[in-house]
Amino acid sequence: MCVCLSVSKITQKASVLNLSPVVPGPSGLTPSTESTVYDLVVFGGKAVRLVRLHVDQQHLEARGPLVELQDWALDVRWLSGDGPPLLCVALAHNRALLLDANTRTPLFQRSCVEGCLLYSTLLLVHQSWADTVLVGGTVFNQLVLWKPGEEGGGSEHKAPVQRRLLGHSGVIFSVSYLQDEGCLASASDDRSVRVWGVGALGGPGGSCGDPDPVCLRVLYGHQARVFSVRLAPGQVFSAGEDGACLVWDGGRVIRTLKGHRAGGVRALAVRVRVWRVEANDDRMGKVEETAEKLTDLKFSGDGVPKVVCPADEDDSDWSQSGFVVCTDLGSVYRYRNGLWGLVWRGPSDFQSYCVMETVSVRVKSSWVQICAVGNLSGSVFVFPVSHPQSGILLNAGSGKIHSIIWQKDEGGGFLLASGAEGRVHRWCVQVTSGESCHLVLSALPLPGFLLPLCVKRWLTGAVRVRSGPQGALWVCGDRRGSLLLFQEKDESNTDDEEKERMEVTKGGLTLEPTSVLFGVHGKQGVTAVTACAGLFYSTGRDGCVRVFRVRQTKPDHRENKNSILEPETTEEEEEEEEEEGMMDNLDEGTFKQERLLAVPCGGGHRSWTLWPSLKGVWPGYGALVFIKQGALMASQPPGPTRTGTTGWTLRDGVHGRGVGCVRRLGRVGPPEGLWEVAVTGGEDTSVAVLAVRPDSGAVRVLAVLTDHISSVRTLMAVTRPGGGADGDGTPSLSAVLVSAGGRAQMQCYRLLIGWDRQRAAPSCQVIQVARHRLDEQWERKRDRHKMVKMDPETRQVQGLSNRNSSGWTRRPVCRCFSVSFFSCCRLFSICETKHRIDLLWESFHHQRCVLSVATSERPRRLCVSSRVLLLFSASTDGQVSVWDLPPPSSSQTPPLPCLSFPAHQSGVNALAVWTEEDEGGCLVTVASGGDDGQLTVSVMRVQFPHEASRGTSSTSEPLNRIQVRLRSQARVPLAHAAPLTALQTVRPGLLVSTSSDQRVCLWRVGGTGVVHRGACTGVKHTVCGPEPDHLRVWFWSVGGICEAQKLH
Amino acid sequence: MGRSSKDKRDIYYRLAKEEGWRARSAFKLLQLDHEFNLFTGVNRAVDLCAAPGSWSQVLSREEKVEKGEGGEEVKIVAVDLQAMAPLPGVTQIQGDITKVSTAQEIIRHFEGQPADLVVCDGAPDVTGLHDVDEYIQAQLLLAALNITTHVLKPGGTFVAKIFRGKDVTLLYSQLKIFFSGVTCAKPRSSRNSSIEAFVVCQNYQPPEGYVPNMSNPLLDHSYDVDFNQLEGPNRVIVPFLACGDLSAFDSDRTYPLQLDAGKQYQYTPPTQPPIHPPYQQACHLRKNNLLSREDAPTDCPNQSRDQDPSADNICLNDSHCLRS
Missing domain, CATH: 2.130.10.10 (YVTN repeat-like/Quinoprotein amine dehydrogenase)
Incomplete structure (x- = not known):
């Protein structure tokens, strides 16, 4: 027996391994004869493949080759009849195909009279081809029902449309059918979901339902296109581009579920009351259960509560231990055993503004809650919650108390009150038990802190x-x-x-x-x-x-x-909710970086308090009390009959959105199980350090850096020459990583990647070195909305490390060359010890967007002061410019390029450079790949007059420049059918190019020009995404054999 | 985001509004014409997937310039499934380009004469899934090619938008069956970061015995799965030509609002807001706070299926007033 998997849209790639978490829908998995083996069909693009799932071994095994189709497959189902396993395939041009799963040959195919393009299809299958009913959502905003297996006529005969559902004003992205209620639902570009009463569809004989189907409901609730809809008894689930999943009941939204970070939700699977699985653009599967309710604690005192603090004296139950709130009338109330009681009514100067903080102090054998309230005129009143009459009034200057912080200590605590003009007043507060159970407070003033000016x-x-x-x-x-x-x-x-x-x-x-x-x-x-x-x-x-x-x-x-x-x-730390620093919880969470608690608070609150799990009330959970619009709310603790809110993420995406850049750092681990380490930067503004096992394809995220405020466009890494090794010889890595991206921001880190023997996994330590933003002063400008920010994006960074003989580690200065979308090339220096990135020079020579940069190194023999020989930059007009590297301390005037030559008709997307020695100088070869699909190889001769005449001329000729002459240029005009997006040198003379035509080509560059050495196409190695610079080829090269790997 | 923020980001968007074009894509056709002289000797032109009509605008303006006052009257037919605001000198057909009836109507407007030039700037509503977009765009191009074989005169020219993706060589090979000269052109007003380009197909020469047939899409015969695996010289790749002056504005760059010192920047509203976009009803509901929400007490509006959305509720906030 066989099963069918409905594969979500994100897997519409001709790859089985791309399959993201898919949980069986209501149809479920039907066990095969051996109960632990399932035959699955996976489809996407123009291909279908059979896969056998061994449940016991958790192993997927591909059965047979990829079945390539002539058109896009939109839906594939197994027929449930006896006999050989048959697959029914719906194709994008409103055509259906019957496929023999064993022989992988088509048995029948039939088109519909309505031959237009479909955006979505639902196949309703039963035992035979004749029973099949196809529901197609056309490009013309209609739903058409027809029967591909209808009797009569050969495959040339076109089947008539049985039912036509009109009403949507946009294309239809998803269709769902619920047998029990005879309902069909459709999701559309017009941001609506429509539910249609169609009656019984499919089944024995292939019914087409009611002769006159009606639209039962039009559901408008999404803020953007609706990508997916699923029906469940009594409920409709829809998800769309706005990232929300709405649960509908009788035309009303009864639940809004949000959790995906970016890009909208693409697919949805529902299993009522158990699972809801979504997969979306951010390559993440998320399971959510139905939401938990918030309770209003019905504050009954005077005034409006402003601040809430915990006041738990025992480790018992939160509702008994309670908490205190401070109102805008300066009164402190306590919530205990479900009741409100006044603790302290402040004098008039505590009205309208107050800050409050509490601390638990152990006095003898019991816990005492000490509360400190600060006001607008520099007074702080400190009192035990149980005995407010023994409170003391402290003076912290004359201005507003901005904040109060307690720090626990033995027998009391340190109280910090942050007053006016950056002065922090400090006291050491001691609590002692006086006579007749009275508590006595004493406060010893300590030297205050002065905060820096801001x-x-x-x-x-x-x-x-x-x-x-x-x-x-x-x-x-x-x-x-x-x-x-x-x-x-x-x-x-x-x-x-x-x-x-x-x-x-x-x-x-x-x-x-x-x-x-x-x-x-x-x-x-x-x-x-x-x-x-x-x-x-x-x-x-x-x-x-x-x-x-x-x-x-x-x-x-x-x-x-x-x-x-x-x-x-x-x-x-993902701040999924509007909470601030749940520090107590965090200590456990930092290593696994998992979310411990999320409360759908809805925002808009100013004060909150949390009972963390450490109190042992509910292991793993805490209750959150917060003030929202003057009301005190508590998140209901998950009880034994949990209706908890917590959805959980099955698999987080490495990047929320597209991967913009990849850099390989090297390999770590024992020789028998080496891990390749790479860094990726994404549109979701994060940088991820990944370890990949080349043999198994296992990926481990070592670190995620989230310092960028805009998308990360480019990465540069300089690894320690020769690599390092641990004491026992396991290779380890140390690298300087520079990431750059939107808003002209650059970040620099030191990555230390080693091998954790205990966990048998790679480990990564990240040290932040420096950061740089060109437009930092921009944010302070007035009227900036009227101006154009001149430097929106950094496009590429190239490293020029000063790896001279004196040792790279002792002079941890490296320089990098960056270009940006605003026609500018810049040279920066990074000093690791000073934690600084400095701009050395910039040039607006190109006048157009500069798309790529490269550097070349001096041949070792000619290595003098710096190994860097020349810089190259290329722009959208196809020009490549060659720059002589100025000395670090050179004058402020930016140099002119030594040479500028046209290489392409339009933008130059990639540059690759290598240097060979030549008599009296060297030959530099620049390979460039352009938007025009061309590969250009330009060879130039570089002479060093400075060095040649070194013996004779004095140092008074510092401007004696390098001479660069273009010697030859070879072009492969149609190297790729689409823009060339990346170039890499395997070794001098051997190049790898990638393009958005999804091919990787290998080129040999020699005396006779450029020779094509081979290619691999997108089918086996889908290598390049559609955007330029979408990814770079990764390879493990041995003698010209290159293996390319696609990330995402 | 201020209303001028897109003016800052996109120079051609701003120029299009200032020069009265309905979309920035007008510059793409102008730059293509600059390179290929598309409009020379053209008396009958067809604009497929014309809405919002910027290419029709270019056709009618340029043809007038070309012919002068006394020349033969130039006929331009604009075809789109969506409604389009009227344009002087352009006949509109609201129809489906995959229907024979549409082809027949075009010919009828030309009084039985075939067209000299067919252009198509149609693009799918980009879904964000690159391979889906590429696939739909390829299908749109093939549909445009199919109707073109019905209406174009031998020797005529066909210009269409193409996404240079995985299957682009397949499209090239199909175009080469019908045209002796196929060039892939990228106007400078089209961004480097976009996979969009244009195929300029010159000298229409259908294979001998070819009978135009709408119901049998011409793509089938060569949809050979092995085709794309071809390597090296066997691959069909057409020449590439970047169009437009190098001195033209760089579409990837941001420019200051004030371009030259003498002229003060002034915000120009879009030339033609979209008519009946799919999201019109949803925007109308959102504007009036009628979208169904979790805590909303009332039921969501439950329209009957044949309700006609009123035309005066165009949501300008959301509209891509000018298509790119």
Whole structure:
């Protein structure tokens, strides 16, 4: 017996392995005679293939070759009758085909009289070909029903249309049928879903249903095109380009499910009450269950709640332990056992504005909640929630208290109140149990912090760690997105003189940060800072979690011992919800980077609090309480009868959208199982470090970097020459990675890729080196909407590492050459120790978009100061320019190119360069691939007058330039049928080209010109995507044999 | 996004509005003509998939220039499935290019004479799935070629949009059966980042004994799956020609709003907003907050299937006022 898999649209590639997670639809998998083996048919494009699934071994085995069809397959179904396995195939020109699955030969085919193109098809099959009914959604916005197996006539005879459903005003992308209710649903470009009453379709005899079908419902709810629709009893599920999946009941949306990041949802499969699987553009499968409800806690006090904080005294139940809220009238209420009670009514100066924070303090054997409320005039009232009468009033300057932060300590805590003008006031608050169970609070003022100058100058997160004898360290994050390090002098260790001085200035003395990482979390600000196992973690509203280490400097001099903050790694945290830094949860999550909790809060709230799972209430879950539009809401905890909201992602896409660029770094791992390591950059603004097993095709994501604010267009990597090795000889990698993309942003990282023996997997450490944005000052300009930003995108980056004899590691300076869409070439230097990227020069010579850059190296013998010989840039007018590299400290005037020559009719998409030695100079060969499909190989001769005359001439002739002359040019006008998108040199004289015609060609360049050496076509190796630079060929080259691999 | 943001990003979009073209694609035909002299000696021209009508505009304007005042009257027929705002000097047929009746109507407008030039700038509504778009575009081109064989005179010219993708050589080979000169041309106003190009097919010479037939698409006979596997010299690749002056604007670049110092930039509204786009009804509902939502208390509007969307509710926010 056989089964049919309805394959989602994203697999419409002639490849079986591209199959994304597909869960059986309502039809289910019918077990074959051996219950654990299934025969599947997978289709896409113009091909169909049979695959055998061994459930026990979780193994897919291809059966027979790819069956190529003359037209696109839109739907394929198994006929359920006895006899040889038969496949019914619906083709795009409204034609159906009966295929013998064993012989893979067509038995019948039949067209419909309506011969127009279909966008979607649904085959309703039964036992025989004669029972088959085809529902097609035509390019002319109609649904047509016809019977391909109708009696009479040969295959030349065209079948008549049985039913025609009119109503849509756009093409139809998806059709679904529900037997039980006799309903047909269609999803269209006109953003509507229509449900039609058609009666019984298909089945024995192939019924075409009611003679006069009617449109039962028109469902408008999507904001963009509807790509997919599925029917379930009583419900309609639709998904579209707006990324939402809507659940309809009786013409109403009863649920909106969102979870896909970008590009819209393409396909949908529904299994009622169990699964809902979507696959979409971001190459991600997502399963969601029906949503959980939010509860309104019905705040009953006076005023409107503004701030909510936890106040759990016991580790029991959240509804008993409760929480406190502060209202706009300055009153603090407590929620406990489902009831509201007034705790403290603040004086009039606490009205209209307040900040509040709570902390749990252990006094003797019980927990005490201490609450601190700050107001507009610099007062902070600190009180135990249980005994507000023993509260104390503290003064923190005269201005507004922006934020309050508690840091737990033994017997109390440190209280930080961020006041006006960047002053952070600090106290050490101690709680003691007085007589008759009274709690006594005492606050010892500590030297305050002074924050660096910026507009939003207040703290948003702080953590304190003791670090040896010289005192404690504070790592703080501010609203400007900066991370600050303060060093607290331990009073017990300071000498008397200093102690005296501190006595005098106590309260007035402020500490300034010893180290600042300015704006690392962007303008949106830091949300939380925490420390764990020697590392610091910070979260920001930029959606990132950053990991830091505090490094000691000048260890030889005790008094001046300083610590600086050093970025260690950046890791991504998807901020699926509008929550800020769930730090307690995060410590577990950082390694696996999995989402622990998401609450559909709907946004619009200013204050929230979370009971994390650590309290042991519900393992793995927490409850979220938040204020939304003046009401207090609690996310219902998942109880035993869970109707939980949490959808989960089956397989996350490496990139949400298209992959823009690929770079190979090298290989790591033991010799018997090497992993190839590559970096990809995508339109979803992220950079992913991937490890790929070439033999099995297994892919592992080692790190995801999300520092870019626009799509990542290009990557450049310089690996340590010769590679490195661990102590035991396993190869490891160290590379400098530069990524660049939209908004003229560049990021530089140091990647350390090694082999984790315990986990038997590659590991990756990312150190952020530097960042650069040309248009940083642009954001501060007034009236910028009236102007054109001159530098929207960086197109390509080429590295020119200074790998001279003095050693690359000791001079960690590398330079890179970048071009952008605004006709500009730029040269940057990157200094790894200074964490800086500097612009060395720029040139607007091209006047048109510069599409590609390349560099050439000096032959080793002629290696003098720098190995870089020449730079090449090419633009949309087909011109290639050759630049002499200026010395790093050269004058500000940008040089003119030494040579400029036409190479193509239109844009030059790719350049590849190699150098050969020649008498008295060298020969540089530039291969270029253009939009015109041409491959041009230009050879130029380079002479070094500077070096030739070195002995005689003095250094007073610094302008003695390299001489470059074009010697010959060879062209292959029609190297590809479509734009050539990428070129790579396998070795000097051997080139690989790729094109959007999905072919990879190998070329030999010699004295006699350019010779075509072979090609592989898109069928076996689908190599190139339609966009230029969509991907690059990856190869493992051994003597000219190249193996290309497609990523995505 | 301000309303002038697209003006900044796309120089040809802005120029099209300033010069009164309905879409920026007008420049593509102008640049193609510049290279191939498409309009010389043309008395009868057909614009397939004409909406919104920018190529028809170019045809009618350029032909007038070409003929002068006293010349023979030039007849232009624009065919599209969608409605198109009227254009002076252009006869419109709202019809399907895969129907014989449409071909017959074209010939009737030409008083029984075949056309000298057929152009087609039709493109599918891009779905975002590249291979689907490429496939639909190829089918559209073949449909255009099919109707062209019904209406074009021997020796006539056919110009159509093509996506240079995986199956492009197959299309080239099919075009070469009917035309002795096939060139792939890319006007400079078409972006480098777009896979779009144009095939300029000159000198229509159908194979001997070929009878135009709508119901039997001519693509079948050579839809040989092995064809695309051919390597090297056996592959059919047509010459490539970049069209338009090198001094022309670079379509991939952004330009400042004020192009020359003397002339102050002024926002120009689109020449012709789209008529009856598929999303018209949905936009109308959204504008009036009638789209069904999860927390909306009322039922979603339940229109009868033959309701005619009123024409005065064009949603300009969403419309691609000028097609690219």
